[in-house]
Amino acid sequence: MSVQPIDPKKPDLEESTNVAQQHAAVSRSASAASREQQLRENGLEPVSVWLFIAGSIIAIIAGSVLFKSNNLFGYDEFVKSGYIQAEGEGGPPPVPQGPVEQVYMAKGKELYSGSCAGCHGADGNGASCPPLAGSSWVVDSPYVPAFILKNGLGGEIIVKGKASTGTMPAVGGSYSDLETASIIYYIQNSFGNEVGKLYTLEQIAAINEASEGRSVVGACTAAELEPLKKKQVTGDFFAAGTVINKKTGEIIEAE
Amino acid sequence: MSTETNSPYLEDTQLRADIDRSLRHPVMFFFTSGAAWLAVSLVLGILFSAKVHSPGFLDGCSFLNTGVLYQAHLSTMIYGWGAQAAFGVIIWLMSRLSRQECKASGLILTAGHVWNACIAIGTIRILMGEGSGVAWMYFPKFIWPVLLAIYFFIGIWAVIAFRVRRGGHIYISQWYLMATLFWFPWVFISGHLFAIGYLGEGHEMMATAASAWYRSALMFLFFTPVAIASAYYIAPKVTGRPVYSYNLALFGFWALAIVGPWTGFQRLMGAPIPSFMQFLSAGAAILMLIPAIAVAINILKTASAKKDAMAHSPSLRFTVAGVVGLLVFAALGALMSVPGVMKYTQFSTAQYGLEITGLLGFFSMCMYGAIYFIVPRITNREWISVGLIRQHFWLTVYGVLFIAIFYTLGGGFLHGEILENVNESQDSAYTRLFPYAVSLTTGFIFILIATFFFCCHLLLMWLRLGRRSSHPTLLVRHAHGSPHGPEGDLDKLENLDSNLSTH
Numbered sequence: 001m002s003v004q005p006i007d008p009k010k011p012d013l014e015e016s017t018n019v020a021q022q023h024a025a026v027s028r029s030a031s032a033a034s035r036e037q038q039l040r041e042n043g044l045e046p047v048s049v050w051l052f053i054a055g056s057i058i059a060i061i062a063g064s065v066l067f068k069s070n071n072l073f074g075y076d077e078f079v080k081s082g083y084i085q086a087e088g089e090g091g092p093p094p095v096p097q098g099p100v101e102q103v104y105m106a107k108g109k110e111l112y113s114g115s116c117a118g119c120h121g122a123d124g125n126g127a128s129c130p131p132l133a134g135s136s137w138v139v140d141s142p143y144v145p146a147f148i149l150k151n152g153l154g155g156e157i158i159v160k161g162k163a164s165t166g167t168m169p170a171v172g173g174s175y176s177d178l179e180t181a182s183i184i185y186y187i188q189n190s191f192g193n194e195v196g197k198l199y200t201l202e203q204i205a206a207i208n209e210a211s212e213g214r215s216v217v218g219a220c221t222a223a224e225l226e227p228l229k230k231k232q233v234t235g236d237f238f239a240a241g242t243v244i245n246k247k248t249g250e251i252i253e254a255e
Numbered sequence: 256m257s258t259e260t261n262s263p264y265l266e267d268t269q270l271r272a273d274i275d276r277s278l279r280h281p282v283m284f285f286f287t288s289g290a291a292w293l294a295v296s297l298v299l300g301i302l303f304s305a306k307v308h309s310p311g312f313l314d315g316c317s318f319l320n321t322g323v324l325y326q327a328h329l330s331t332m333i334y335g336w337g338a339q340a341a342f343g344v345i346i347w348l349m350s351r352l353s354r355q356e357c358k359a360s361g362l363i364l365t366a367g368h369v370w371n372a373c374i375a376i377g378t379i380r381i382l383m384g385e386g387s388g389v390a391w392m393y394f395p396k397f398i399w400p401v402l403l404a405i406y407f408f409i410g411i412w413a414v415i416a417f418r419v420r421r422g423g424h425i426y427i428s429q430w431y432l433m434a435t436l437f438w439f440p441w442v443f444i445s446g447h448l449f450a451i452g453y454l455g456e457g458h459e460m461m462a463t464a465a466s467a468w469y470r471s472a473l474m475f476l477f478f479t480p481v482a483i484a485s486a487y488y489i490a491p492k493v494t495g496r497p498v499y500s501y502n503l504a505l506f507g508f509w510a511l512a513i514v515g516p517w518t519g520f521q522r523l524m525g526a527p528i529p530s531f532m533q534f535l536s537a538g539a540a541i542l543m544l545i546p547a548i549a550v551a552i553n554i555l556k557t558a559s560a561k562k563d564a565m566a567h568s569p570s571l572r573f574t575v576a577g578v579v580g581l582l583v584f585a586a587l588g589a590l591m592s593v594p595g596v597m598k599y600t601q602f603s604t605a606q607y608g609l610e611i612t613g614l615l616g617f618f619s620m621c622m623y624g625a626i627y628f629i630v631p632r633i634t635n636r637e638w639i640s641v642g643l644i645r646q647h648f649w650l651t652v653y654g655v656l657f658i659a660i661f662y663t664l665g666g667g668f669l670h671g672e673i674l675e676n677v678n679e680s681q682d683s684a685y686t687r688l689f690p691y692a693v694s695l696t697t698g699f700i701f702i703l704i705a706t707f708f709f710c711c712h713l714l715l716m717w718l719r720l721g722r723r724s725s726h727p728t729l730l731v732r733h734a735h736g737s738p739h740g741p742e743g744d745l746d747k748l749e750n751l752d753s754n755l756s757t758h
Binding site: 030 | 268269271272275426427488491492493494495496497498499500501502503504524525527528529530531533534535537538539541542544545548549552556557589592593594631632635637677678724725727
């Protein structure tokens with residue numbers, strides 16, 4: 001519809017606009033916007049003096065916290081030299097300990113499921129790698145598994161009559177003697193293997209010494225490991241039931 | 256008959272309605288998907304919390320362990336709900352205050368979809384055990400640069416709207432929004448670069464410090480300014496009163512801008528970083544009470560001038576609750592930064608309780624207030640049910656109170672005391688902390704029910720099933736007469752319209 005000229009004599013009475021209709025149209029399409037209040041100019045009411053007092057108190061507390069530090073640019077504000085934690089009632093906490101075969105088995109199982117089971121399978125039958133169950137490489141001598149753990153394995157190897165190639169990294173390169181002893185005990189006495197020998201940490205240390213003195217560098221090969229199958233450790237094994245410290249592997253004498 | 260009108264009032268209304276209409280799709284999308292993420296986050300939070308007090312719960316699915324659930328719960332709350340609610344409020348408020356229609360709603364909507372896809376991928380990766388484990392930056396590393404890029408696509412339009420604004424006066428909310436539009440990328444980039452990006456590699460202490468700073472910077476420099484901007488808009492708008500004191504608002508803004516960035520390192524009290532970082536942050540966290548009090552007094556004074564509006568308007572009621580939440584949040588934060596108190600709270604559950612109090616009790620409350628105001632305008636429909644709004648309000652308040660009082664204060668301090676006591680046995684510690692751990696689950700369940708109501712309500716509004724009425728949905732027991740008829744029904748207005756045109 002065309003815009004009608006406004007009658008200059010009656011500027012406030014523009015009859016062409018139906019006010020009710022206009023308002024109804026706006027209320028329909030913008031009902032929420034049409035009832036909105038305008039944002040006013042900002043107020044300038046006086047702020048209570050208590051607010052400033054409260055602010056000052058907060059600032060003073062904050063400042064006192066900041067200057068609690070004795071040396072703002074030091075790194076050792078909290079270092080207490082020679083600090084020893086207070087002992088609880090009833091003396092120091094007991095040393096974690098247990099019979100050696102249980103300690104080895106538990107620790108070995110934990111390490112195996114974390115680092116080995118992914119390739120060799122939870123049941124030792126070898127998911128994607130040579131099996132450990134019934135393998136002469138595992139059960140004949142502790143030297144072979146210890147060497148492989150420390151150095152890794154490369155090239156072709158025949159396990160239970162089946163040749164396989166692949167590379168095993170030096171999974172146990174950073175294992176402690178206790179960890180090496182535990183995992184060897186675990187794989188030699190699980191999945192149907194029954195070797196039953198409880199190697200002492202001294203024996204494991206001797207094997208590791210031999211491993212470090214190898215003439216070749218890098219991963220072991222089947223040819224290198226073949227003679228080790230016949231090599232046995234010297235000295236006495238742990239007797240079953242010997243109580244050892246779970247963390248260090250030291251023998252704990254019965255009191 | 257003219258379609259143009261000479262009335263400045265009608266013209267102004269038309270402009271506001273046009274701005275609302277131009278932003279309908281992106282803003283509605285941010286709010287609705289944000290609320291859905293909040294519900295997801297609360298479900299994950301309940302599972303996490305239940306595993307804390309009942310460790311055998313959900314033993315069957317080993318991938319849902321406590322750490323994974325906790326990371327997924329906080330990530331979805333911060334980036335799924337918090338950031339999206341903030342984006343919706345930022346773009347709407349900025350367009351309204353700058354009096355400019357949004358020209359890029361399609362682009363913003365697309366960016367919103369990509370943001371949601373990123374959150375979904377990140378959350379699934381966290382549940383698969385690939386979370387980064389760095390506080391508040393739990394998503395796998397490849398997510399954050401994408402989120403940042405999307406932010407620029409969303410945020411740039413608010414900056415542009417501000418640049419081409421009509422009218423010279425810059426309103427208080429616009430200060431906060433402009434500030435946070437620049438603070439957010441600063442905090443987000445530096446936090447991620449130093450904590451999980453290449454700048455932090457090999458500098459473990461620095462990465463830890465950056466992560467501690469990021470948590471508090473994101474809270475104080477992103478969530479807080481957005482919530483305050485919304486409160487400064489809603490309170491005068493609904494009451495029709497001017498903001499109580501302009502000078503106090505100016506003071507509150509600059510206090511936040513100056514103090515906010517310094518907080519955060521107090522969480523590392525005792526760590527081998529220079530002492531001034533920890534003590535300065537502790538001092539700054541106490542000083543944060545000052546901007547909080549300034550803002551709270553200003554808004555409460557503005558709102559309390561009209562007590563009936565506070566009782567009846569859902570927007571104002573949520574906003575006022577949020578501002579009270581700000582006071583509680585700042586006071587708890589200050590309390591936990593006093594070294595004598597920190598002894599008990601630094602390593603206890605109080606820290607997590609404080610974060611939840613801030614996110615749900617303060618920020619979310621203010622966002623709900625804004626959403627209850629904005630949605631009827633952009634959909635041109637009124638909220639359907641007073642009951643749903645009322646339930647949403649009270650259940651959220653109960654839940655937050657549970658978490659703030661029982662979990663944060665009671666449980667947090669008891670936990671700290673138990674940690675200090677060498678002789679406390681594991682069993683007695685478990686027995687003593689058990690009820691407080693349960694209080695977190697209870698609080699989350701309250702809030703989850705509230706969020707479910709809220710989500711359904713929002714979804715119905717999104718489907719344009721809201722009431723068509725000229726009367727807002729107010730929290731009053733109805734039936735007293737109104738000059739526009741009982742419900743202000745628009746169909747009756749239309750009848751009136753047609754009757755008039757026949758004459």
